[in-house]
Amino acid sequence: MMTNIKILSLCLIITFIFYMKISPAILNYKIKKTNFFVHLLYKSYFTYRKIREIFNLSKSKFIVT
Numbered sequence: 089m090m091t092n093i094k095i096l097s098l099c100l101i102i103t104f105i106f107y108m109k110i111s112p113a114i115l116n117y118k119i120k121k122t123n124f125f126v127h128l129l130y131k132s133y134f135t136y137r138k139i140r141e142i143f144n145l146s147k148s149k150f151i152v153t
Contacts, residue, residue: 095140103128
């Protein structure tokens with residue numbers, strides 16, 4: 089469980105850096121800061137799910153072979 093929390097926090101940091109690199113003006117958007125952080129958490133959760141799918145897929149391939 090601890091590794092899942094570490095991966096999730098890493099995904100949050102990566103997503104935050106990605107958003108700041110791509111669009112630094114996103115904070116000036118017409119949404120509240122709380123909505124921005126909720127959206128950031130939402131995006132990082134999907135990044136986390138993608139990484140989990142990749143790792144689970146690689147594990148299942150190793151098990152099959």
